[in-house]
Amino acid sequence: MRNPWFWLLVLAGLTACNAEQSTLHVFGAEARAVRQMALLLTIGAAVIVTIMTVLYVRAVRAPEGKLSHDRGMRMVLWMGAIGPTLILTALLIYALPAMRPRATAPGDLVVRVDGEQFWWRVAYDPAGDLSPLLSANEVRIPVGRTVVFELTARDVIHSFWIPGLAGKMDMIPGRTNRLVVQAEKSGRYRGVCAEFCGLSHALMAFDVIAMDATDFDAWLRRSRAASAGAIASRGETLFDAHGCGGCHAIRGTSHDARIGPDLSRFGERRTMGAGIMPPTSANIASFIRAPQDAKPGARMPAFPQISAADAQAIAQYLKGLK
């Protein structure tokens, strides 16, 4: 197999293995409608191209004098004007209803997501509850229920995109956009920022966890009630001593700052740094000491004065937060 085209094709095919972040591997009703439309358009376009190619080849190969000018003009009228108009009208009527947002009811779960350089601030039910459950870089939604995302941004324009769930929605400072979705399948997926927002735009992702509705309710209840899971440790003392709490909040402790990402339940998360790497102790420690190495342009200051061993201790403390 020395043909480079073969390997190129294999490589292109390998992208189909990505089931976490794909518009073709859908887990929501909105994304399914979009995929259906895309398939219809692609297949329809292929059929039209094939028909036109065949007609073109036949016309070119026809012996001279065999084609009538009149019939040619009639073909131009039908296939060049009337046909496309009818097809486009039909497609418009077929596609327009998909632009209507899903209907919402007053009791639907509202998840507020703020885009910031370069992470996601998440709050569940900000209106219904006195203290909304805060989180960062991870969105959990119940399967089979309507969820309303209220999207905004703090600094520049971002775009909230969970390819498997729904279309993109811009996050604009000073404006709240609504995205109404419904997940159909549980699982772990991935969302990304889809609007260039700065140096680490490509490093601004988040985990999406679609859970069974009862599991979700239990998780929400548990998380609301939870205090810091970790017992007093050296890491906690260091977290305190180095002023991490000046920016980060941990539920159940005295740290409630809202400048940086909320770190409550950090130990539950599958990724760190907004979806860029696994939260191993080594990764967390090196991120604390030099965040810009992992995320150019990140707003968190570097802490080179914290020794590697101390950073490891803080990492251990953070991993224990569940």
Place this chain on the structure above:
Amino acid sequence: MTERGKWHERLRVTLWTLIVPPAIWAGHFLMAYLWTAISCAKAGTFATFPTLFVVGTLVALGLISLSGWVAWKQTRRPGDSAPHQDSTDIDRLRFLAKSTLLLAGLSFVGVLFTALPVVFLRNCL
């Protein structure tokens, strides 16, 4: 039919009548945007059945059809022999009429495509 009754034949298409269908299309386009902006600003939502908008669209489509029909009649005015491409009065008339007819077709579809989203969409965001 008397000469009086054939108003559509007496009416000669000119460059001015040529722009009637696209002008109606432009007017309808403007109306769609203004109507949407005003409804959203004043009421916060579209009407469930936008009567005013549907009537406006039907009027626009009617006027475009009418000018298309007049143009069609004018393209069939007898005169010089085919292929109607000389700089004579009747050939000029037939050319302008044909152009008007094609523009009427385009404008008709344009108005329809502008109106459909308004009828289908329900929210202002």
